[in-house]
Amino acid sequence: MLYKSTRSDAPARYTAAEVIKMGQAPDGGLFLPETIPTLSPKLVEQLRRDPYPVRAAKILSLFLTDYTYEELLEDASAAYSEASFPGGAAPLVPVKEGLYSLELWHGPTAAFKDMALQLMPRLLSRALKKTGESNTALILVATSGDTGKAALEGYRDVEGIKILVFYPSDGVSRVQKLQMSTQEGSNVGVCAIRGNFDDAQSGVKAMFGDAAMKEELTKRGFFFSSANSINWGRLAPQIVYYVSAYCDLLDRGVCKPGEPFHVTVPTGNFGNIFAAYIAKQMGIPIGRLICASNQNNILTDFLRTGVYDRNRPFHLTMSPSMDILISSNLERLLSLIAGPEKTSVYMQALRDKGVYTVEPEIRDQIGRSFLGYYADEATTARTIKALYEGAHYLCDTHSAVGFSAALDYQKETGDHTPIIVASTASPYKFATDVYTSFTGTAPSDELGALDALAARTETAIPYPLQGLADRTIRFTEIIEVDAMPEAVRRFLQ
Numbered sequence: 001m002l003y004k005s006t007r008s009d010a011p012a013r014y015t016a017a018e019v020i021k022m023g024q025a026p027d028g029g030l031f032l033p034e035t036i037p038t039l040s041p042k043l044v045e046q047l048r049r050d051p052y053p054v055r056a057a058k059i060l061s062l063f064l065t066d067y068t069y070e071e072l073l074e075d076a077s078a079a080y081s082e083a084s085f086p087g088g089a090a091p092l093v094p095v096k097e098g099l100y101s102l103e104l105w106h107g108p109t110a111a112f113k114d115m116a117l118q119l120m121p122r123l124l125s126r127a128l129k130k131t132g133e134s135n136t137a138l139i140l141v142a143t144s145g146d147t148g149k150a151a152l153e154g155y156r157d158v159e160g161i162k163i164l165v166f167y168p169s170d171g172v173s174r175v176q177k178l179q180m181s182t183q184e185g186s187n188v189g190v191c192a193i194r195g196n197f198d199d200a201q202s203g204v205k206a207m208f209g210d211a212a213m214k215e216e217l218t219k220r221g222f223f224f225s226s227a228n229s230i231n232w233g234r235l236a237p238q239i240v241y242y243v244s245a246y247c248d249l250l251d252r253g254v255c256k257p258g259e260p261f262h263v264t265v266p267t268g269n270f271g272n273i274f275a276a277y278i279a280k281q282m283g284i285p286i287g288r289l290i291c292a293s294n295q296n297n298i299l300t301d302f303l304r305t306g307v308y309d310r311n312r313p314f315h316l317t318m319s320p321s322m323d324i325l326i327s328s329n330l331e332r333l334l335s336l337i338a339g340p341e342k343t344s345v346y347m348q349a350l351r352d353k354g355v356y357t358v359e360p361e362i363r364d365q366i367g368r369s370f371l372g373y374y375a376d377e378a379t380t381a382r383t384i385k386a387l388y389e390g391a392h393y394l395c396d397t398h399s400a401v402g403f404s405a406a407l408d409y410q411k412e413t414g415d416h417t418p419i420i421v422a423s424t425a426s427p428y429k430f431a432t433d434v435y436t437s438f439t440g441t442a443p444s445d446e447l448g449a450l451d452a453l454a455a456r457t458e459t460a461i462p463y464p465l466q467g468l469a470d471r472t473i474r475f476t477e478i479i480e481v482d483a484m485p486e487a488v489r490r491f492l493q
């Protein structure tokens with residue numbers, strides 16, 4: 001299987017290893033496989049009996065054909081081990097009649113990015129060998145909190161790779177700061193900056209674009225790489241859990257083979273829901289893909305009108321990982337449906353004017369699979385409370401946006417087809433807002449919110465968030481934005 005750019009009609013010519021190493025296509029587009037493989041009913045029958053890592057290896061081997069099945073199985077077994085995902089990765093939990101939660105947050109940072117970031121670094125490490133790369137990859141990450149921790153956990157102690165994370169000193173929560181500053185691993189670095197997230201992001205981008213710095217790095221045996229969510233190596237592992245969820249629905253007798261179910265995904269970047277679309281194209285009988293947004297409802301508007309317009313106010317919400325106005329992965333869907341030529345025109349318009357409009361026939365075709373819903377802050381809080389009180393199910397602020405969309409859809413259509421909601425974070429990851437949502441009053445401090453939530457709901461704090469205050473702090477450095485390149489040099493010594 002070879003890969004091509006979303007913006008080019010040229011024949012596919014990149015291997016999966018090259019695509020994972022490069023991240024983005026040279027023309028600025030994103031990589032897509034030349035065809036989408038299909039799952040035979042016989043393979044699905046086999047997958048039903050397989051544990052999660054075997055499901056992952058079998059599904060990924062259809063896309064990453066320059067990796068052997070044994071390599072993929074070794075990596076998936078390490079990524080989704082019992083130690084990292086106690087009780088198993090991606091369990092499907094019944095919430096109430098016809099409604100299921102696909103819990104993607106049982107990994108080492110208690111949020112769904114672990115599902116991809118536990119596996120992708122291992123795929124990258126192999127890609128370096130497969131492409132004959134002799135230098136060490138240096139991953140630089142600017143983070144507003146969650147991605148940095150998930151990347152640190154994923155890349156720690158992976159051969160051929162070092163990772164340095166920058167975060168705004170006053171721009172992350174106390175829990176997030178503790179999670180990062182206590183990070184273990186021999187190849188990791190963490191640095192706080194005096195500035196906001198945009199300063200950190202710009203600082204990293206400037207280094208990626210600095211030719212002199214690149215040359216200096218090469219001389220010292222390193223090259224820059226990114227842990228970006230547009231990398232195919234992050235997207236491919238996300239396809240697996242939608243196939244896995246179908247296997248689990250069959251096993252529970254909720255669906256018979258071939259019977260449809262709907263999927264709801266709280267999304268910002270359109271990555272997680274695009275992975276579900278790929279699973280549908282592979283033959284998994286997903287009916288509707290319900291795209292759930294928070295107050296930053298640019299995707300809801302796009303799916304309803306065909307106009308993608310980022311000229312709008314930006315809202316800070318209690319589901320911050322979805323506070324996004326550029327949904328990068330939407331480009332992949334546009335390329336599959338409208339073709340590379342039109343996609344290039346849309347992306348140019350987005351860069352120039354911040355807005356593009358797809359033709360009515362393209363919008364209709366997208367609308368055959370996708371529906372858009374959104375939840376404002378009050379609705380999100382109300383959903384957390386209602387699900388806990390009505391179904392005894394506790395969810396986080398992001399997942400609540402998804403549940404709200406699923407319930408809206410059911411109410412609006414009267415459709416009784418089973419729905420799976422992708423649950424993207426542990427409620428404890430956003431304990432303050434979750435606690436406030438159903439008590440109406442904020443807990444006095446952030447760490448205390450975890451214990452207060454546990455006491456009130458009789459649920460357990462997940463292992464990555466237990467005893468945070470007692471861990472050894474390894475990284476205390478706070479630097480000026482200008483000193484970021486200097487911090488990189490020190491890190492490499």
Ligand SMILES: *Cc1c(COP(=O)(O)O)cnc(C)c1O
Pocket residue numbers: 111112113146229266267268269270271272273321322398424425
């Ligand atoms: C990153 C993230 C999302 C959004 O994921 P997309 O890739 O934008 O679909 C949703 N919830 C949580 C908790 C996240 O960390």
